[in-house]
Amino acid sequence: MNITTMTRQYITERLNNKVREDGRGMLSYRGITIKPGFIPNAEGSAEVNIGHTKIMAGIKIAVGTPMPDKPEEGSMMTAAELLPLAYHKYDAGPPSAEAVELSRVIDRGIRAANVIDMAKLFIEEEKVWSVFVDIYVLNYDGNLFDAGTIGAMAALLTARMPKYEDGKVIREGNLGRLEIINTCASSTFAKIGKTIVLDADANEEDFSDARLTITTDEKYIRAMQKGLGGSFYTSEVEGLIDTSFEKSKELIKRIKEAASGD
Amino acid sequence: MEKLELLINGKRLDGRAMDELRKISITASPIRNATGSAYIEWGNNKILAAVYGPREALPRHTADPDRAVVKCRYTMAPFSSLEEHGRPGMNRRAIEISKVTKEVFENVILLDLFPGTSIDIFVEVLQSDGGTRAAGITCASVALAASGIPMRDMPYAVSAGKVGETVILDLNKIEDNYSDADMPMAINPRNKEVTLLQMDGELTKDHFKQAVEMILKSGEAITKLQKEALRLPYEKAQERYNR
Numbered sequence: 106m107n108i109t110t111m112t113r114q115y116i117t118e119r120l121n122n123k124v125r126e127d128g129r130g131m132l133s134y135r136g137i138t139i140k141p142g143f144i145p146n147a148e149g150s151a152e153v154n155i156g157h158t159k160i161m162a163g164i165k166i167a168v169g170t171p172m173p174d175k176p177e178e179g180s181m182m183t184a185a186e187l188l189p190l191a192y193h194k195y196d197a198g199p200p201s202a203e204a205v206e207l208s209r210v211i212d213r214g215i216r217a218a219n220v221i222d223m224a225k226l227f228i229e230e231e232k233v234w235s236v237f238v239d240i241y242v243l244n245y246d247g248n249l250f251d252a253g254t255i256g257a258m259a260a261l262l263t264a265r266m267p268k269y270e271d272g273k274v275i276r277e278g279n280l281g282r283l284e285i286i287n288t289c290a291s292s293t294f295a296k297i298g299k300t301i302v303l304d305a306d307a308n309e310e311d312f313s314d315a316r317l318t319i320t321t322d323e324k325y326i327r328a329m330q331k332g333l334g335g336s337f338y339t340s341e342v343e344g345l346i347d348t349s350f351e352k353s354k355e356l357i358k359r360i361k362e363a364a365s366g367d
Numbered sequence: 368m369e370k371l372e373l374l375i376n377g378k379r380l381d382g383r384a385m386d387e388l389r390k391i392s393i394t395a396s397p398i399r400n401a402t403g404s405a406y407i408e409w410g411n412n413k414i415l416a417a418v419y420g421p422r423e424a425l426p427r428h429t430a431d432p433d434r435a436v437v438k439c440r441y442t443m444a445p446f447s448s449l450e451e452h453g454r455p456g457m458n459r460r461a462i463e464i465s466k467v468t469k470e471v472f473e474n475v476i477l478l479d480l481f482p483g484t485s486i487d488i489f490v491e492v493l494q495s496d497g498g499t500r501a502a503g504i505t506c507a508s509v510a511l512a513a514s515g516i517p518m519r520d521m522p523y524a525v526s527a528g529k530v531g532e533t534v535i536l537d538l539n540k541i542e543d544n545y546s547d548a549d550m551p552m553a554i555n556p557r558n559k560e561v562t563l564l565q566m567d568g569e570l571t572k573d574h575f576k577q578a579v580e581m582i583l584k585s586g587e588a589i590t591k592l593q594k595e596a597l598r599l600p601y602e603k604a605q606e607r608y609n610r
Binding site: 173200202203205206208209213214216217317324325326327328329330331332333334335336337338339342343346347 | 467561569571576
């Protein structure tokens, strides 16, 4: 949607009075659904809806070469695609800076939280398993960061682990699960004027001044990323750290429930 | 990864205290062709920044009729690190750093004054030793000030991190590789607004507070160096005039 100056003024005024367009509280999420296993061909997958935002996360696991600085560990690569079918402002072509940032922030949270036991992905010298996490945005209505992390987590938790036998990768049959040793979730806040909201929708994101994503597990802050041209005060960030620990706890529970049902 | 002992007898590997910055020196206006430029040596980091503009925003569709657009290109020279030859130009890391750097300066430049134009910021890392995005922002800030483009503040950036339970300021490359957390931040010194905040690793809220305190305290020294660098060419000119 292209927000006109008048719509913007109207919504900002309402936000100043703590009213959001869809009647939510300032720090509440829209409805979230997590559906793992939509793509049986992928080692792992999950569809996540947050309000009208819809993403698909897919996991493929392949044999690759280790990173030079970590010869005995597997690797993980995260990519995000802002598909042109998902939003009128998305164009085909090489990944935009927005897509690169999105994938790197999701990647950083999962990596810093040591979600995958990388040492278990070693096969033999110069051969390790590489985990590819792909986030496909199918319908954009704000907050791709949290949807992406939830999707990646749910897909990883339900991913099966291929086998490597006699130089061949076996992806079917009786396979175990990819070993996951931690779970994380992110909370993304948008600052509009002086008001801070959680889980901004497309309209709210369209005129956000600043954005802050905080990824935590149950114990630590694992990653943070501030975006856009606006700013936060450190006291605000401290408050948002508390909120994100609370929200993560709930999200991690939801992710685990969804994954165990698959 | 094998753990490397980063703190020995209460000192860091390079002998610094926990809240001590590396040696920083800044030179304003080394690049004659640019509207404004600066060169920074921050520890072993050597970084050039140049600003061109406000100039016509090209391609045309990138222009905003209401304000100037800021464009930023952060790149690392292929010979800049101790490791193997890197690929020149933009990789995914560079795209992200360019984006967050651009956002720092969107916050402070008075964009409304130059509708339809672009202000182009180039940050070229010639030698890297950890903390290049922070050093690059601190340097680009001086380049912008030297260009005369009006800003409401002159940002600086520095990173803090954590080794075990100890919070440390301004991580060098080895510390960055083996630390338990790294958190670069850019600050507008006048009102302490945070315009860049990234972090990965593991941090509690208490660690975060300690890190913020160190970053804000170190800002006084960095801002002073930035201002001195800007003043120096004029002082020299004044001296010449007086002679």
